[in-house]
Structures are given as structure tokens and as C-alpha cells.
Amino acid sequence: MIRAQVIVRPRASIFDPQGDAVCRAIQHLGVSTVQQAHVGKCIELELEGNDLAKARIQLETICKDLLSNPVIEDYVLTLTEASETASEAKPAAKKKKA
Amino acid sequence: MRWAVIQFPGSNCDQDVYHVLKNVLAQEVDYIWHKDSSLKGAEAVVVPGGFSYGDYLRCGAIARFSPIMAAVKEAAAQGKTVLGICNGFQILCEAGLLPGVLVRNKSLHFRCETVPVRVEHPASRFTREYTTGQVLQLPIAHGEGHYVADEATLDSLFVHKQVLFTYSDNLGRTTPESNPNGSQRHIAGICNRAGNVLGLMPHPERASEKILGSDDGLALFTSILASQGVPLAQAA
Numbered sequence: 494m495i496r497a498q499v500i501v502r503p504r505a506s507i508f509d510p511q512g513d514a515v516c517r518a519i520q521h522l523g524v525s526t527v528q529q530a531h532v533g534k535c536i537e538l539e540l541e542g543n544d545l546a547k548a549r550i551q552l553e554t555i556c557k558d559l560l561s562n563p564v565i566e567d568y569v570l571t572l573t574e575a576s577e578t579a580s581e582a583k584p585a586a587k588k589k590k591a
Numbered sequence: 592m593r594w595a596v597i598q599f600p601g602s603n604c605d606q607d608v609y610h611v612l613k614n615v616l617a618q619e620v621d622y623i624w625h626k627d628s629s630l631k632g633a634e635a636v637v638v639p640g641g642f643s644y645g646d647y648l649r650c651g652a653i654a655r656f657s658p659i660m661a662a663v664k665e666a667a668a669q670g671k672t673v674l675g676i677c678n679g680f681q682i683l684c685e686a687g688l689l690p691g692v693l694v695r696n697k698s699l700h701f702r703c704e705t706v707p708v709r710v711e712h713p714a715s716r717f718t719r720e721y722t723t724g725q726v727l728q729l730p731i732a733h734g735e736g737h738y739v740a741d742e743a744t745l746d747s748l749f750v751h752k753q754v755l756f757t758y759s760d761n762l763g764r765t766t767p768e769s770n771p772n773g774s775q776r777h778i779a780g781i782c783n784r785a786g787n788v789l790g791l792m793p794h795p796e797r798a799s800e801k802i803l804g805s806d807d808g809l810a811l812f813t814s815i816l817a818s819q820g821v822p823l824a825q826a827a
Contacts, residue, residue, distance in 0.1 A: 564692045
């Protein structure tokens with residue numbers, strides 16, 4: 494199985510009002526050292542198979558055509574190969590927390 | 592003239608558009624469900640406002656993959672009239688039928704009010720019943736109406752007279768205060784280069800009868816009819 498993480502964020506040239514509001518809220522919190530904030534999205538995908546190169550080609554299409562809009566956003570795609578399935582992975586994670 | 596009004600899960604201005612076309616302008620109108628693949632012979636298509644697919648991911652991003660959008664794109668390519676209002680504008684941008692994209696209002700506020708909108712060019716199938724510089728009173732209701740495109744696209748839109756509507760004050764002046772969402776160059780509505788696809792954030796369908804406070808939007812629909820040689824219908 495392959496896990497993919499896609500970080501979508503506003504392009505630097507596009508004014509990000511959410512980031513601006515978050516930055517101001519942080520300053521209201523009393524922390525004056527934060528000068529900028531940008532709000533994006535994190536999308537996690539699980540794919541069958543273990544061919545990373547093939548998966549990357551498919552994922553680039555998904556990122557460009559759906560997950561991001563290139564007019565306003567950039568994305569960063571990270572792929573990892575995982576041996577366990579999602580249904581097995583979730584209980585394992587819970588056990589660790591407990 | 593036969594019209595199609597597309598319904599997505601989350602559309603909420605479909606009935607307003609249907610009412611104006613059917614009851615005010617005596618047109619033939621069909622609701623078309625987004626999973627359909629045919630526009631049933633419509634000569635004009637309206638992609639109405641709302642929150643298609645809950646605005647998940649980005650406004651209009653998921654709606655553009657609906658089966659009916661292939662037919663909408665085909666209609667646009669054939670030169671038929673395609674009108675996207677509010678969320679419909681966002682969908683047409685995401686579908687690549689219009690350039691640019693609509694992002695969160697600069698103020699972060701959802702703006703729901705009637706605003707002055709200036710007509711830039713009456714020489715289009717959507718504005719021929721208006722005059723240059725005419726100031727309309729049209730309702731807006733959106734959180735993501737801030738039009739964004741790169742500078743070259745913006746220049747091109749103006750050069751090719753594709754900017755049909757801009758936000759202005761009541762005297763037709765574009766001032767920072769008269770821009771309700773931060774749209775670049777005050778853009779409220781644009782058409783494609785061919786002139787048959789229009790997207791705009793204001794709601795002409797909510798300002799098409801005097802009883803609603805303004806009928807300034809009606810001429811947008813009658814412009815389309817006039818451009819197609821359809822005699823103006825009697826108001827119901």
C-alpha cells in the first residue's frame with residue numbers, strides 16, 4: 494500500500510485572508526513574534542499497490558486537476574510505501590495512545 | 592426559447608432562476624439534474640447559485656466533475672449561451688470555461704446585500720439591453736467572490752472587452768469602498784473570449800421584479816433573448 498500526503502497552500506503572490514486573520518489572532522494571544530501565517534489544506538490518500546513511480550504519475554494528475562487550483566495554490570506531494578493496510582494501521586495507532 | 596437550469600446537490604438559486612424564466616419571461620425551462628448527461632435541447636444553460644457539494648475542497652471544484660458538465664462544455668463550444676451566477680460562476684471557472692478563480696472575500700465576511708454594479712460594455716449578448724456605465728442595483732450573497740487572475744489574464748480580459756460588470760458606487764465610480772469582496776480590478780462578471788459564456792457573482796434573478804425592490808437584473812435575461820432573436824415575452 495502507498496500513502497500519499499498532499500499539502501495545498503495559497504501561492505505567495507495571492508493574498509491569504511485566512512492566514513492574515515490567524516496571524517492577527519496569534520498577536521491577540523500575546524505572541525508578537527509570529528509575523529506571517531498561511532492557511533492551507535492537508536489531504537491524505539491511501540492507494541493500493543506498491544509502485545511508487547506509477548502512483549506519483551497518477552497523484553500528480555489528481556493534485557493538478559482536483560486537489561489544487563494552480564491559479565491560486567501550490568502543492569507538495571509526499572509518498573511513502575506502507576506495509577500494513579489502513580484498517581490494521583488505525584487500531585495499532587490507538588493502542589499506542591492508550 | 593428553451594432553457595436548462597442545472598441542479599447540483601446544494602444549489603439554492605435554481606428555483607429563483609426558473610421562476611424568472613418561466614413566470615416573468617414565459618420561457619420554456621427544464622430543471623436538469625447534475626447526474627443527467629443531456630440538456631434536453633436547451634439553447635441556453637444557467638448554472639445557478641448555491642453551495643454545490645458543500646463547497647468542499649474549493650467552491651465549484653467538485654461540481655465540475657458532475658456528468659452534466661460535459662454537456663455544458665459542449666454547449667459552450669457550440670456557441671450556446673451559458674450563464675453562471677454566483678456558485679455557477681465559481682463552477683465555470685473551475686471547469687475552465689472562464690479564466691481565473693473566486694477566492695475568500697478579502698474581509699473574510701460573507702456579504703449579503705444589494706450593491707451597485709456598473710455595466711462596462713453593452714455590446715454583448717448579455718448586456719445589449721443596458722447602456723455603457725449604467726449602474727444597476729443587484730444583490731450579492733457570497734463568502735468567496737473575490738476574483739483573482741494573473742496580471743496578463745486581467746489585462747487580456749479588459750483588452751478583449753470580456754469584463755462586462757464591475758463593482759462601483761452609486762455614481763459609477765470604482766472606489767476601494769465600493770468593492771465588496773476585494774475582487775481584482777473590481778471585477779463582478781466576465782465572459783469568455785467568444786462572448787457566449789458569462790459568469791457573475793451578483794444575482795440578476797433576485798432583481799427581476801419591481802416587487803423585489805429592483806428589476807435591474809431582468810435586462811440581462813432579455814438581452815440574451817434579444818440576441819437570439821426571441822421576441823420579448825409579456826410579463827406574467
